[in-house]
Amino acid sequence: MEIRLIHIFGARKGQTQAFHDPKSIKFGRQPGNDVAFDAKEDIRASGNHAEIRLEEGRFLLYDLNSTNGTFVNGNRVSERQVLKDGDVIEFGKGGPQVRCEIPAAAPATLRATSVSAGEGAQKSGGPGVKTVQMMIQDALAQAKQSRGGRFGSTTVFMREMVSQAVTKSSQKLRIVSAVIVVLLLGSVGGLIYMNAQLKKDLRVAANQHRQELTAVENNFKKQLSESQQRTQAIQEQLDQAQRDATVSRAQMQAMQDMLNQEQDRTAAIMDDLQRTRSQLTNLDNLSNDLLKSLKSFQEVAAENRESIFMIAIMNKQDFSAEPIGTGFAVSGDGLLTNAHVAVPILQATQMNPSVVGVAIMNKRPEVIYEISNIQIHPQYNESKSYRPDLAYLQVNTGGGSLKPVKFPPAGDLTRLESGYDLAVLGFPGITMDVNNPIATLSTGAVGRMIESNYIQHNCETSGGNSGSPIFNKNGEVVGVHYSGLGNVTVVVPAPALDPQGNVLKNPDGSDKVTMVTKRIKEAVGINIGVRADVALDFLRMNP
Template sequence: MSIELRILTGARGGHHERFDKRLVTIGRHLESDLRFDPNEDLDVSSRHAEIVAGTDGTYRIRDRASTNGTFVNGLRIVGEETLNDGDVIWLGAEGPQIEVQTDGTSAATAAEVPRTAVRSSGPRVSTGERVKVAVRRETAGMRRVLTASLVLLLAAVAAAYWMGHREARSQVSELMQLLARSDSTAADLQARLAAFGDTTFASALRQQDAELAQRVRSTSATATSVQLDSLKNELRRRETIKQGIALLDLTRISVQNDAAIAFLATELDGKPYGGTAFGVTTSGLLVTNRHNVRSPISGRPATRLGLKYANTDVLLHAHVVAVAPDSTVDLALVQVDERGRYPIVAGVARTLGDLHAGSPVVTIGFPHALDTPMEGNLVKTSLTAGTVSKLLPDLLQVDAYASHGSSGSPIFDANGWVVGVVFGGEPRSQGKLTYAVPTSELVGMLKGQGGAILRP
């Protein structure tokens, strides 16, 4: 009884040996019976595997805890595996391959074994074919898994498309509902503004609503979910502002304060500038911004300073009384030079305890300051409403419906009291995001003359 081992691949490919012993060791070790090249056949362990002859004339192979494993016809063995004539042994998945050839069994043995079990009775299948069969058998399960995964993936894509399409239709429907609600609120507000008589704000409101409605109707059918969300957020923002405006008594606030708002004309570094100021004493003391009366570039004071109170055509001269001691606080006080009795605002809030994010507010000022004529013409204010979007100790941020008044414009709360002084805005917001100095920063400057205007 013997076994022949033919090395098919590797450094010793083509070599073959026949063994008549009970135990045949395989590896790179010097003492291995079937030895592989110790320097090149590195997939083979020193003592990789061994073949054991059975008393029944069969041969069995077992792995000796090799690094890369032992395979028979492409299948990794666990424990022992019976070898048949023509089997191919792999020493590692990428290692050398060995073909097995065994002797025909003895006559005595053959008599005891049914003829159907004798492999030599039929034509011998080539080694390559047997390897292909083994590989196909090994990968069949993988192909089934991949096919099932592909089917699941296609189903998931189809479901996602259907759900996304349904979600998009739902978002468009929600968007149109928001637009209808916004149109209804805007119509009510337009009626109030018409009765109030403020055509500037009413016109700005109409224009803003018309532009947004056009955007909604023109893009909703093809918009992405991100664009739809952006449109919905803008509609909600404007709806919140309009609802806040509806809570304000615009007529009362305007009647109490409009006359005290003054257009301020200055010359800084040789260039003309326009702004807003508001009266806090009947003797002609007004509040405005530091940068309206002192150049933010050179630091030099204004070389000319004049003003007109709202609804008047009288140009008055003025001078700077004080600027905020803190250079980060954009406030200043100016005094009219001509003696007289001048209008004042209804009050200046000492604290902003009643103000919070979402509170409705009104700004009165001159948003197109440099276009305001200074000689022989009445100057008229513009009113803009919005809501507080952020309140910090040194900053009041207002989300306005239209462009805010010019620098120095007062911001009024529902009581009709000044709660902030506009000093600028976010450039990318097209004037709709207004920054103001809280009046809590103004209290210290008014404690001398002007203290009587503080509320409560």
């Protein structure tokens, strides 16, 4: 019997070793092993890590009391493991990996057969179902090693998938795969020319792989049903034989051996079926991850259009309103904004009963909600540059419900670092108009993280942006903008005006000038936001 070992991860990646009728194959970092790993790079592997033995026509894998364990398709080997064609062996989590190819599998090792066109396989020379399964398996093995960021792991997965598809699949799939390669390598985040068409091509490629894996799954289901029927038939024959005094012990043992062999076959098929189902799930998750990473900020703004609100103070007698900031929906009747936006509302309503705080929906000036309750973050301190500048606004929706924004998993927020793409969606003060509330999208990136909870970014903002959500490319809120650093007060000349707004004149007819104070940005593009997990902790205080 022959077994080929293809190194798919580690210092020897890309190499293949073939063994013909070996009594044993030993693995480890010691140079005397049949498969000797790199002593400096493959440090997860032990000196004498594992051994494959050929026993009764089967290849069995034994762990040799290694420090970090031996894994087959992600499952740890406790005593021994019968190897099947396509199995991936990992020597310590994160260590070197090899894929097994067993051209002439032993009786207890059931190899996947090609599915006929009638059973859902490709008709035009595409890869066989087992080939596709191995492609996915190898790609996932690589993706597991690159979990630094969501898009990064997906990129590894798709690149490994495509690199194998180009050499093994049909011309049509090669064309689609080439498009994906361009997509992945063209630019950061995949935002390049013809983005919509590329996403369509990606969906087509992922769907094709999904169909092929589904064919694998259906084939294994059929084989499992047949094997279970054979097992039941042999068991019935054995039960009958045990009641028949004329059946010899040798015949009984032969029937018992047949039953054991079929039960092993059934177990092997169930393993293959479960592995295929896991690969289907992983394919969906990873392709969905990549599609989300391809989302443009234009799409993010469109998806969150109804979640953004202009915060204003309104006089109920004449319905005049003064805009003061931005807020965004975080629940069916709640908004999040800055504390320094909410405090003036509290002060104004206390001084004048006819004044209320309101939230005006982005692009829909007719949708106005009255603010009924305000909660300020308990640790808010206006005098500090870095502060949890947050407030929760409860509004009267009249029985309706707001459209809350989405937040990323907590683990994703820890990946915020310099260069991470961002966008702020809110109402810059110089463009704020309560009669025409149109939010402005401003893009930029993280400059640096401050004290881990504060985001320095360079998205263009001005006063009315206070309380604006900071989005990532997945359309998730990663922070809340609250300030621009470098603001200084200066005295500048300006025309003197009378109460009606007319320019006053000097005796000689020239315009009269007065001196006024203005706040300007000394350091343009240095803005601060509080990270979303601080906001989420605050929201949990206000269920």
